[in-house]
Amino acid sequence: MQAPSESLGQVTDSKVVAEGQKSGKKKARKDLRLVRFGAADGSVIVGMVPPSHMLPDGSVKGWEFNRCYRIKDVDKVGRLSVVREIRGDEEDLPPDLQRFEQVEEVEDDPRIPAAPVMSIENLRKWYPLKRGFFETVFSKEEMNVKAVDDVSFSLSKGEIFALAGESGSGKTTLGKVLLRLVSPSGGRIVFLGRDITELPDSKMKPLRREMQIVFQDPFESLDPRMIIKEIIAEPLRVLGNLEFDASGRSRVRKMGEREVEERVKKMLSEVELVPPEEFMYRFPHEMSGGQRQRVAVARAFVLTPSFVVADEPVSMLDVSIRAEIINLMVDLVRKSQASILFISHDIALAKHIADRIAVLYLGKMMELGSAERVVDLPLHPYTQALISAVPVPDPESKRARDVISGEIPSPVDPPSGCRFHTRCPYAHERCVNEQPPLVEVEKEHYVACHLYT
């Protein structure tokens, strides 16, 4: 492994902490190493890193520094008294830590392969069709609805990844498969370095606190018989009110009822439902759609997950309050460094908040690239059609648009070759017979279209 361009400092001391639970026959989880630096102002900074990120020359790769603590003192026994966690709160960061943060944000550094939070390879979700007895006798061919077909991508830490496409394109199914709410029919899902494709439910459960979902309809996703406090506290309760240590791996202790309440209050103020006391004891029906969606966001983030699926989180809301909920989610993501899969048919919205956009059509990925490039310079004819269909709030530009005809075909028997050829204005013979591969046309901008191969 090569050293990063700038060493973050020499490790003065390191030891293994958070050894993972070695109870019974369970295998130890990954060890974390506590490393210590002498900071410029004389105090000591301590951070946790996995041993794999310690470099041979004794320095540490800074981008993994997700949790840092300022240490006041180390007592004789070697126990640390942590003054407070410094993570994310930019104003309060001491200069030396700000440097860490900056290093962490360096993108596209080929020397540092940032570990993805979630990555999928050739993921498939096919639903077999029910057929009558005679059909099964006379035809051996199996019929499947190919909801998601051979999709691959990965999400890095803190990334907002948008999935765009019409209804029936498979975006929601893909979100559910990633969360293992439905199991995939093929391919691989790797979450936080673990292959979860076939993981049994019992082993999925501890990982579930790292993955959350915000649903589309805040009128149906909140239990009408629970008060807001209970709705937000429920994820904590499901996990037995356990508090986890900084590494997120090992249990530290059980939270008391008062602490749970504190957490709920903190979450409510983070989603700007203030004062929290006023909202905690309400029922969902006593709140407006925007407020309910804030509760749904608070519930998703209360466990500080590393991965959140937001399935059309604002499409049911009025335009005037959409922006607020979106900004709130973006802020929470930036603060908590969670990765978000943002499912939306509104590609204009995706452009403004997402880092990358993937366009799906009939379960296939058509285009993938940075949000700006995909919207400003769409390569695939389908992406171009999606973008030109977006209504523009400018009455003078209305006659200039071309709208493609037709609607998304049935995924039971999708068109041969390129699935878009039935509606594509540039379709030629090759598109009917041959499926176009996803190729990189410019840096980090992929498209599956014969116009580019």
Added chain:
Amino acid sequence: MRAVENVSFGVEQGEALGIAGESGSGKSTVALSLLRILPQGGYIRKGKIMFQGQDLVALPEGEMRKIRWKGISIVFQGAMNAMNPVYRVGDQIAEAIKLHENGVTDSDVKERVAKLFETVGIEPSRAANYPHEFSGGMRQRALIAMALAANPIMLIGDEPGTALDVIVQAQTLRLLRDLKDRLGLAMIMISHDLSIIAETCEKVAIMYAGKIVEYGDAVSIFKNPLHPYTQGLIKAFPSIKGERVRLSSIPGQPPDLLNPPPACRFNPRCPYVMDVCKHQEPILKEQEKGHLVACHLY
């Protein structure tokens, strides 16, 4: 509860008026009032609805029935649920024609249905299908065909694009625009989505808490929005063109109409709020030619 108060506007033949506002702003109530089909308990307390020289408010119910569909018809939102699932689509449209026109022959009706299907761009042979055999976009088209069944003079679209995908939505909007030009319909489009209105309408009325706060032609409202609420709405729109920016929003909640804020109803959310806004209600007055606004700033 006063859902709509002091609302005035006019629509001419071949012209489209857009009514925009958040949910609860009273825009749908306006539409239902025009047809006098307000939900139970709702009634028109005061005012006039002049349609071709007749005051619809004063009209007896029997006369009003003749206006509905033949005079003014409506396309409801939710294309998925607005049709009867157990009747063929063509028969549902035929029913509307038979109800409103005495003495039409069956073959006439059949021909009319086929022609309506053609008008909205559906294969006439599909008239024998049931609604579930139609896709979302086709159902929306069929609903438009149904609204046009009795050759109305005015068409009201209540959120005609929402709940549809962008591409299908764009197709529907284009169809409505074409129909308006081709048939010379007067149109009222109701939507919370300003961009849908910008795409289809020549005139715009912005509603907030049951009142019109700004009214004028579409170009001057979108180019030069005067009311802070309109400005906020336009800014809240993620633009497909231009730089990536942080979206701006209108802070606060839509008002409770049972207990609306005093004087200017937008004052608790207004960035330019002044003392006078809390004591005196602004009246809608002409600021530029044909561009009216109700705000103390002007």
